[in-house]
Structure formats: structure tokens, C-alpha cells
Amino acid sequence: MANTEDPLSITFAALADPTRRAILTRLARGEATVGELGEPFEMSAPAISKHLRVLEGAGLIAREVDARWRICRLRPEPMHDAHDWLEAYRRHWEGNLDRLVEFVERTHRAKAAKPARSAPRAPRKKP
Amino acid sequence: MANTEDPLSITFAALADPTRRAILTRLARGEATVGELGEPFEMSAPAISKHLRVLEGAGLIAREVDARWRICRLRPEPMHDAHDWLEAYRRHWEGNLDRLVEFVERTHRAKAAKPARSAPRAPRKKP
DNA sequence: CTGTCGATTAACCAAGTGGTTAATTGATGG
């Protein structure tokens, strides 16, 4: 199922692992071989190889073969897209407006019996 | 294993599904009941319930019970953290500097036999 | 009390994930 997923899902899934994020952090400092990337982790080589396959599948890294070594480089473009998606929610966490609205609403609810909620939701008819 | 994961991994994993991202997008417009959230999707109610559980586990939504309805609200703070993590890579996708370096390096390699690569990687001794 | 409605839980399934060890491939060097 993951293979048929959209790019953004694949990107987020690839980022949802601390080992892979650490590998990306390492690669942000410069290219590295597979052995160098795996060295900090108490993990077998095939496990690292699989993580790199996931990162490559997400387009987050590129591998280039150099004799017996595979040189890995960061490909940050998918991160850009993920960043952009999150950016749309920035106003929701910036400023206290939302929290204030929420607080006022909750206080109101505590005093009134069945206070009306904020606008966008369609009014439920209670038959 | 996922239950013992760090908050950032849980957040990214929750975002790695188009249905859940659509639910968050809907909630950015305002609170909604579970039924309203599930209505756009050709999916059973339990499936929606599970998605909401994942989102709640990631701290991305909060559910409040109102009679027989569950009112869902966006909790954007974890997105802020994810956004922050990605922000650190901004310089890698902004500007053509990296792509230029890469191009020059590749061109150089095509001409020279075994050109030295960029600095940060430890030099591999070929015994 | 009983039926209904919103929502969740239970039980199950197919497929994916993250890890292992063992075997394999390719390039290097004695």
C-alpha cells in the first residue's frame, strides 16, 4: 500500500523514524558512505541498508556508486514540500488567538446550559 | 514499537496518511463531529475512528464529548515542532548553491580519474 | 421500555515495517 501512496505521505513516513532522521542530519553535514552512516547506530548493516532504501524511495537521498562504496547525498526537495504543507497551519500555532477563543468558549460552556459552538460546523438537528 | 517512539516520530507518522491530513485540513476550518469528518471519505466509521485515535495519540487533535457527539478540534502544537525540525534544512533547498556545487563536482569527476570529494567525509584508506 | 443514532470496541485480515542472520555480488589487493 505504501508503494501506491502520494509523495507527501511517503516523505512523512520516511521522516517518522529517529534513525532515518539522524541519518539525514548527518548527511546535512556532507556526503557519506553507507558504512559511515551506519557507524553511530547499534544496528546491523542490512538494517541501515533498508533505512537508506526508504530514504531513497522518498527522494530524500541519492546514492552514487564509487568502487565498492556507495556515496550518499542529501536531496532536500521533499522536505521542502513537507515544510510547505505544515506552513499552512502556522497561524494556528502562532499567536494566542486560537487558545483565547477556546478558553472563552469553554468558560461560556461551563456557565450556560447548551451554548452554541463556533460557526463552521453544520448545525446538528437533534430529532 | 511505535508506542515507545519519540513525539516527533509519532507526529510524522500521523501525518503520513492522506486521510488524516485531509481531516486536519478540515479541522483547520473549524471544529467538527466524527460523523462530519468521516463523511467525505468512502470508509467505514471504525476506520475514521482509528484515524482519529492516531491523530489524538499524536496530540494533533482533541476530542470533547457532547451528548452523543464527539467534537474534534485541531491541536497544532506538534506540527509546530515538525515544522521546526524541517526548518533546519531550509538552507539546503533554498538557493541553487547546493545544486551548483553538485554539478561542478560531477563535471569534475567526469574529467579527472579519481577526484577528491568535498571535505566532511573521513578519507577512506584503500589498503 | 424500546428503538435509533453517533461513536467506539472487538475480532479479524492482508500488507507493511524494522530488525535479525546467512548468503551473494563486486571491486581490491597480496
Added chain:
DNA sequence: CCATCAATTAACCACTTGGTTAATCGACAG
């Protein structure tokens, strides 16, 4: 030629995930 080294592939395992249908729970309305 042969041993070695970097890395991947193969085969396997435990566990998670995303979905289903059937059963359950709690709040209302007659």
C-alpha cells in the same frame, strides 16, 4: 587465484497499520 571488504539481497520473525464486519455503549425520543 584467492581472501577480504563494502554493501546488498534473501529469508525469516515479531509487531504495526489500515481496513473490514459485527457487537456494544450511551444519549434521546416516543
